[in-house]
Amino acid sequence: MKKFLGAAIGNCVHVGGVVNFLRLVEEEGHKTEFLGAAVSIDRLINAVLEKKPDVVSIGFRLTPESVVPLLNQLQNKIQKNSLQNITWIFGGTKPVSNIARKYDFFSKIFDGTEDLDDVIQYIKGNNLREVKTYFPQNLIDRIDSKYPYPVLRHHFGLPSLEETFKGVKKIAESKVLDIISIGPDQNAQENFFTPEKMNHDLDGAGGVPLRTAEDFQKLYECSRTGNYPLLRCYSGTSEVFKFAELLKNTINNAWCAVPLCWYNVLDGRGPREVLNSIREGQQLMKWHGERNIPVEVNESHHWSLRDAHDTIGVVMAFLAAYNAKKMGVKHYIAQYMFNVPPSMHHKMDLAKMLAKIELIESLEDKTFKVFRQVRAGLASLSADLDVAKGQLAASTYLAMSIKPHIVHVVGFSEADHAAKPEDVIESCKIVRGVIRSTLHGMADMTQDESVINRKNELINEAKVLLNALKKIYTESYDPWSDPIVLTDAIKKGIIDAPHLRGNPNAKGHLETRIIDGKCLAYSRELGRAISEEERLSQLFSIKADYITIA
Structure with a gap:
């Protein structure tokens, strides 16, 4: 002292x-x-x-x-x-x-x-002289060194490999970002190890055209300056274990992000069947858990982005964490994407996140630690860049209510163009300004009565759906982690989203409406929003009783 x-x-x-x-x-x-x-x-x-x-x-x-x-x-x-x-x-x-x-x-x-x-x-320095700062080179130590100030992450990947290299160096030198999340193009994610299958007309589509291990290594070398940010990268959508090994060995992948039910024929990101992708996703979680690499299962918001009602968003957030724990993951990154769908009210959005937190963190024990990551919803940002800056700030302010460990900064430019280094730096500065204003004396929106009521309502509705899985699939040892059950639940519409209509791998019959700022299941026949029990009764003749999650 x-x-x-x-x-x-x-x-x-x-x-x-x-x-x-x-x-x-x-x-x-x-x-x-x-x-x-x-x-x-x-x-x-x-x-x-x-x-x-x-x-x-x-x-x-x-x-x-x-x-x-x-x-x-x-x-x-x-x-x-x-x-x-x-x-x-x-x-x-x-x-x-x-x-x-x-x-x-x-x-x-x-x-x-x-x-x-x-x-x-x-x-916090050992002495108070002007000395070279040490920047922790793994995620957990980096979080611990800064909390309650969250670490910042931003996606980056330009269609030009050389411009991406230069951009990574420029961002690192700015010292505004703790984790650069590399976004490879779809060719890299799907066919890195089978380049003969690539459609080169699509090179650079959606990200940076990484084609060799040396490309990844150079990205890492470019980041060795400034505040020495960590690097991470999207998982592959085929040959996922070889891709994971590549990321570990080249960029020291800060954490793995893998979906439970996506990156397959459901969303067109790859040719895998849903059942196979769920099995591979679980094994990929296990692979990283065995190597003490943190895991994020970016599952829940994929359903909300496709207009699934809030209950499914909460349930899939819980099931993602449940599966990660089941697969031996020790450090779990729970991503909370706000503003999805964009027309949700802030109060109801916060309530949904608090419901997710309560269920996910009920899984915590000495073997399973949860870290909260927040972000703005991509579709919520205006193509008017000045307006988008305000929206980014507002979303960050709301998200700080849940005291995150990680803020995934979404570039204000994304509705207009892929973020350039200057956009990344400016977006991070906007977010840093908001964070600076919230760490001391922020009004506690989590105690708003309407927020608490909606959170409790969502937890109860989520338990109805979770219990229904156990009631319907009685032959499964654990329906919440059984790939066959999860695949069948999507096929039967127990887990569903409006945007899946016409997809032969899903039911696609769910209808939803935004009512009073909530995304609710809706029945055209009844002309009103329906509860989860009502929705399930339309699919099956069951009564879903409430359960206690242990």
Whole structure:
């Protein structure tokens, strides 16, 4: 524990910076004392001699010229009283800070461009000198080093390989991002190991045309600068284990993202049958769990993106986590995509996420740890880029209500064009600005009565569907993780989405409507929204009783 002394010097009365810094210091377990505003240099030195602090933090936010005599006087007093062994920190505007940098007794200078996590990392340092910062190179350590400030992730991948290399380096050097999520094109995801099957007219469609292991290795090399961001990449949609090994060996894949029921004939991302893809997805979870690599099952939002009602979104979020735990995953990344469908009300969106959290985190024990990842819904951002920036900020503010470990930043430009390095950096700065505003004293929207009521309603409805799976598939040892059951449930419409209509691999009969900001199952015959029990009774003659998830 260190002792910090703070003051605004000269005739400066702007104490906010010093006070906020000392508050962060206290939260890290150190002792602080604040002398106040407009503290003279003589008074400051007397306090230092009396209280013998380890660190002195001074602030000045007036004109640059007026700080010069103050710092000259302070320098003389430090030398006269042999106070060079104390760590001196300065905070001010950029012009004033540029003046302060001419005085070598300052070990650290904050000019207001730093982000909150930068300040926290500085305070957490073993010493308070300006030293090279260590950036943890695995996800869990990176999260632990920053929380409650979340780590930031952003998707990046341009149709040009060379431009992607340059972009990764530029993003790393900006230090705004902790994880660069590489997006390969569909040719790479589907046919990396069978290039003869590629349709080269589609090279670069949807991402970067990675074609060799050396391409992946160069991406990693380009990221070895700035804040040394972690890299991760989408999973392959064929030969998934060879692709996983490739990612592990070339970019040190920060975590695996794999769907439970998708990337197959359901969504056209590959030729795999649903049953085979579920089995492969489970085994891919197991493969990563055995190697202590975190796993994200990006399942739930795929159903919501296809207008499935909220209950199915909650159920599939739970089943994704349940299957990951069953497969031996130790560190689970639960992704919460807000604004899906885009017309949902914020209150009801938050309630849906809280229902997911309650069910998913009921699975936690000493072998299974859940980390929350939030993001804006891609389809919710306007093609008007100025409007999209506001939407990104609003979505981030809402998402911070659930205290995430990871913020998946969605580039504000995505409705208009794939994010360029400049777009990635600007999007991250927008999100960082929101996060900075929410970490202390944010209104707790999770305690809103209508949010709580909807959350509880969704949990009960989700239990109806989960129990129905057990009632219908009594011959299965565990219907919640049985690939045959899950495949059949999609085929029969127990798990369904409106956008699957006409797909021979699904029922595609579900109808939904947005009513009072909720996405609800809807019956044309009855002309109203229906409960989960009513919906299932239309498919089967069963009564789905409530259950307790253990």
